Amino acid sequence: MNAILVGTITSQDRYDWKDSLDELADLAKTLGIHPIHRITQKIEKPNNKTYIGSGKLNEIWIAVHTHNIEIVIFDDELSPTQLRNIQDFLEIEIMDRSYLILKIFEQRASTKEAKLQINLAKDLYLLPRLSFLREKESRIGGTSGSLATRGAGETQKELDRRHLMAEIYRIKEELKQIKAMKLSQIEKRKKNDIPVVALVGYTNAGKSSTMNSILQYTDAENKSVLEKDQLFATLQTYNKKIEYDKKSFILVDTIGFVSKLPHHLIESFYQTLQEVKNADLILHIIDSSNSHIQQQYQVVCDVLYQLGITDIPTIFVFTKWDKTINSSMEIVGKKNIMISNKTKYHIPDLIKMIVEEISPSTIHSSFLIPYTEGQLISLLETQSKIYQKEYQDYGIFYDVELPIKLYSKFKIYDLDLMVS
Ligand SMILES: Nc1nc2c(ncn2[C@@H]2O[C@H](COP(=O)(O)OP(=O)(O)OP(=O)(O)O)[C@@H](O)[C@H]2O)c(=O)[nH]1
Ligand SMILES: [Mg+2]
Incomplete structure (x- = not known):
């Protein structure tokens, strides 16, 4: 079935119109539609009645009849009025981006x-x-x-x-x-206090593959999730319990994001993203080999923001590193890691990073440190958060929040352990 794709170029567009049309073409192809022609219009604001101007509609009408077109697909959600008017004028099947996405979800x-x-x-x-x-x-x-x-x-x-x-x-x-x-x-x-780690990212970024890589390297229920070179391969959340280094966490695979999602889908489908709202850690999966990496990253950030997810600790995971020549993106100052689910490059490091993030990094304890332990006292004074300090007969009493990695040095003076 041959199609024409129609897009508008407006000054308020947040995403590049060309990328958006490329993606629309990919979406159409997954339904077996062949996009063979594109028509765009520069317009301040889409027309309420016909979305594009009447001149452009004429142009489409001519194109429909010269290219043997059976369907015209618009790169935005059309209002009922726009849809009806366009259909009346062109007398051919019309579809909009929302309906296309709904159809793909329906098939999957x-x-x-x-x-x-x-x-x-x-x-x-x-x-x-x-x-x-x-x-x-x-x-x-x-x-x-x-x-x-x-x-x-x-x-x-x-x-x-x-x-x-x-x-x-x-x-x-x-x-x-x-x-x-x-x-x-x-x-x-x-x-039960099992931390939840959620994978989020653009569709086809490699979320399910990353989940499978992690499952391979850890003690988990030996089941894998579907990974496929296809838009929206995953259409619901999947949970797996993972054990690693005596720690356990729940790993959650989720539905991919895409730009200009139909709002009914955001409302109803993304209820399933409750899991993400409750996550202790987010793995934001980014396809490092994709030429639209920056836009995809932005879409995911925008959807997370719409869902009210703004303050969960996040690791940015760049997948497909095996086929990335030079990535055009860098997230400075944030936790990131480059991995490959194909060669398994950096998978163990990713798992260590996750475990580190979900494990508490400090411990709250009380110590009685003898006056002779000058070095320990100065360590506590500089490296810990002191809640209480008291000079006593045998030493200094400290109630502190201490980095876990330093704890072993102080263990013999831990008051809880001394009493028992
Ligand atoms: N070369 C390479 N391919 C990868 C890598 N990670 C994933 N892929 C491929 O990318 C495609 C998509 O992977 P998925 O894991 O299904 O992606 P997803 O993010 O779960 O996608 P949806 O569920 O559709 O949103 C598959 O063909 C994977 O084999 C990687 O590190 N390197
Ligand atoms: Mg998936």
Whole structure:
């Protein structure tokens, strides 16, 4: 199926329009659509009624008929009005970026929760567009079969609308139950005090592969997660308990991010990102070989910000180092590491870094240090946080927060150990 891709170039765009269209082309290809032509328009603000100007619409109409085009895909979410007007003018199948992403998610969803989430997002998208999307439904991918045909009678439309609303209600109820169950699992884990480490990143960055590499090098349940060269291979969160060096943590694989995600998807699907909100550590996975590395990094930061995730300690993990000639990106002053899931370069170092981050780095203790231990006293004075200090008969009493690595030097003077 041949397609034309249509994008606008506005002054407020946060992401490069060309990158955005490249990505739209990749998204379309995953559904078996062939984007063979692109049309763009420089515009201050998209037109409320037709998204682009009427001159451009004419240009598209001509292109449709010269290139044997069957579908026109817009690189933004179109409002119901824009969609209807464009469809009336071009008399050809129209799709927008949101619907394309929804379709991909629909094809990939395999678990019950993922299917419910995607159905909800799709129903919410379709509700205001109900009366003119039937044709599209039946041509790309599966069909829901219950949508009104173009020009169907008002009664039928109303019935379809009610049917959809009832379905939305039912899905929301089911999802509520699943969410309650998940929350209680999170609570339980918090009580057990097992730290949670969440992998987040742009789609196809290598999150699942990194999870599998970590699983290979640690004592974990010997199961792997799906990794694939495909946009949105992972469509729900997966948890694995990991043991390493007598420490354990839960590693969480998540759905990838992409720019201009349909907002219904952010709302409903990203409920599954609760796990990330509760994480003790985030591994922000960045594909170092990707030419759009900077934009992808920005999208992930933006989505995390939208989700209210701003103050969780983060390690920036640059994957695919084996095929990176020179990375155009550097995150100065932050914890980062370059790895390869192919050659396993730096995987043990990454695991050590994770364990270090999730292990407490200081210890709270009370000591009685003899006056003769001048060196220890000066170490405490300079390296620890002192809560209380008292000169006593046999030495100085200290109540302090001390770096764990120094603790062994002071262990014999630990008051808790002396008493017992
Ligand atoms: N050469 C190389 N390829 C890698 C590396 N890490 C991942 N890949 C490949 O990149 C592709 C995507 O990897 P995934 O781990 O599925 O990516 P993801 O971030 O989980 O993607 P989604 O679940 O789709 O969001 C796969 O084909 C992997 O084999 C790496 O370090 N080096
Ligand atoms: Mg994945």
